[in-house]
Amino acid sequence: MSRPKPVALGDVRLSVVRGPRADGLWYWRARRSGARDTLWSGWATREEAIAQAERLVSDGLPAPAPQLRADTLAELFAT
DSSP states (O other), X not given: OOOOXXXXXXXXXXXXXEOOOTTSOEEEEEEETTOOOEEEEEEEOHHHHHHHXXXXXXXXXXXXXXXXXXXXHHHHHHO
């Protein structure tokens, strides 16, 4: 069984992380395009993962997590 190709749906990118399991499911991760925050992950068929990503897009993506920016340890501890 060959590894499924990544899928792009709007601002969501789906890719296989591991698998397949004995039941044929792959572990998928959905991330925002250009970001590293995980929007969803789980064991699914390609079709199930695409359906989950479509739900994420139709429901509206959550706001990105705020990025902490600190140039020194003192700035980091002050936040």
